[in-house]
Amino acid sequence: MVRQWRGLVLALSLPLLAGCSSFGMPDFFGKADTTVPDAPADRLYNEGLYLLQQKKDYKAAAKRFEEVDRQHPYTEYSRKSLLMSAYSYYEGKEYPEAVMASKRYLSLHPSSPDAAYAQFIMSSAYYDQIPDPSRDQKATERAIKELEDVARKYPNTEYAVSAKRKLDIARDTIAAKEMAIGRFYQEKRDFTGAINRFKVVVTQYQTSRHVEEALMRLAESYMALGIVGEAQTAAAVLGHNFPQSRWYRDAYQLVSTGGAEPTENRGSWISRAFRKTGLG
Template identity: 35%
Template sequence: MRKLNVFLILFLFLFISCTKEPIKKSEIKEEKLISQVVEAYEEGMKALKAGDVLFAALKFNEAEILFPQSSWAPRSALMASYSYYSQDYYLDAIAELERFLRIYPKHKNIDYAYYLLSLCYYEQIVDEKKDLKSITKSKQYFAYILENFPNSDYAKDVNFKINYIDDILASKEMYIGRYYLERKKWIPAINRFKNILDYYDTTIYVEEALYRLVEVYYLLGLEQEAKKYAQLLGYNYQSSYWYKKSYSFFDKLYSENYKLMQKDKNKKTNKIIKKFKSIFD
């Protein structure tokens, strides 16, 4: 029995000493990896500050790959994205950010990733007639931020940018609507102007859209519809230029009627004068 106890104690001692060795080696290896990660990350930061964004992104990617299970990995991935974004390498930044969203969907800075992705599209907007993909994508991601992260630090700026994007989209609708109006394509013109009322009712183009609907319906002879939009314009923008301009259609109608009445009156007067002259002829 005594021999058995001694054997058990010896076995436990050997087992503990054996298990400690791999743990110790694992800890040393992990510390070494973290040291390498931090070194690569700091080199990336140094390159970024110096303006060498491509080398910076390379170092941040290296830091992520060295220890993908560490907390440094997602931070490095975001910094690689920002490096590309900072010097307008938008396609590279977008690719990095889309990868980040796939790999780290629960990261604490996920709202920043969406915000940076939105900016990559937003800052490619140059011409509303050409950059439709950039416009729609940026709005899509900005809207996602407001819906899912309403208390985010970026929410205020996102609201501002969405309003700007809506102005761009409304101006596009107005441009196309005017184009159809000039070519007397009434239905497509009406649809474009109504799109502004339905989807971009906070933009500066609402007043003109209402006026254009008054104009189209008046030209089509649909006076009741024209009056309806004129009243809506008057109710919301009574002192505006477009409101006063809208009623020029109806004033024009009244003035034309008045001119016709005056013309008939003058004709009657002329007939009386002619008759009067004929008496003395």
Template identity: 40%
Template sequence: MNKFRLFIFSFLLILTACSKDKNNISVIKENRQDLEMVSAYKEAYIALNEGDPYFAAKKFLEAELLFPQSEWAPRSALMASYSYYLQNYYTEALANLERFLITYPNSKDIVYAEYLIAMCFYETIEDEKRDSGPIFKAKEKFSLIVKNYPNTDFALDAEFKLELIEDILAAKEMYLGRHYLKKEKWIASINRFKNVVENYDQTIFIEEALHRLVEINYRLGLDEEAQKYASILGYNYLSSDWYEKSYKVFNKDYSAQVPKKIKKDKRGVLDKFKKLFD
């Protein structure tokens, strides 16, 4: 009996010692992973600064995988997406950002991910003649940022981008309106120009849209409609080139000097993105 008790006691001591060894090994392993993660992140950041975003993206993802429970894991994922964005790999950036939103739903850096998603769509916008899909996706994302994160620099830049997107959407309507005008499809043309007047009246195309409505309605013999749009144009944009052209529709001998407009210049905040994770 005493021998049996001695055996049990010895066995328990061995188990305790093994347990301590396992804990020590676990701590050492975790520390090594932590150091490897920091090393990978640092290597990635250096590569990004030296103009090698492809290698940087690879190393940022490696850093995330090395220590997924670390607070640096979501940052590494974001920086990988940013690296993809810099080299115009928008598909890869979007896929990684969507994964980020699913993997780290409570991250304090969600706004950065949403902004970068919006920018990926924004960068794929070409012109008014091409696919409208990226335009509406970018508009949706920028609108979300303005609504959900109103007191951030990203919201300020999103508002500016939304203004540019409105210009692009208005440009698309103008392009189609002019196309129908050339084809003498009057109703289709009128509808496009009216859409600009009603929905994009803060864009640079409002004056031309009003003039086109004057021009088409006058040509169709709808003098009252033509005069209505001419009056709106004159009341709001008396000194513009388009008002001069509309005035000439009714007064063929009219001529006037119109001052040139000053263009506004605004900057975005994307260049601040990288600094958030220094």
């Protein structure tokens, strides 16, 4: 991530920084100045770069870049400044502003070589707002959508590689949430409610680290309801896909204690779910 951000700044700034010496560093740096007088595009742009790289004043840098777009629209400086404002807002953890700036860039320059980067900044802004699994996961769901867009639209870029890594973590967070709720229902002996939660993990988040426990909990819940065939299938699928898992040992012992053994019913939704993904 750091290397990617640094690469963006270098790509958009080095040709312009060389021009700074022609007009010097302006006197306003370090002062509380909310107004920006009209100025040449290159001056405003380099002021933004100075605030970003030297002062680490990300919000002020973003405002400078926005001034380039306001005062000099439809120019190459304007295009670059839109992306740099999104980046500056992201670095300053001003995530809603980073999203808005990225969206504006994408709406105006959808075919730009830097469109992938704008999409990545936006998805990263959503990703960085993912809460812990104990909280509502609407933000995580939005992050997943945006990260999937990066991977789908720009599959041959380094951003897609990073997006896929983040997707794994985001999906794991939602799976953890579903598992926590499922275990809560189990404790309340609401086994049908628990099964519905564990089913989400098994059908939608099979690559998460929680799928093994989800299969074990399904075996527990089905056994508690007396639906032995589904419990056997859950244990069998767990053993087939994760034979060394401690959760399989527990599931095997549970089913065996009930006088049965792990046996897969190929018509079960559990079996079909794993065959559909190629894991079964």
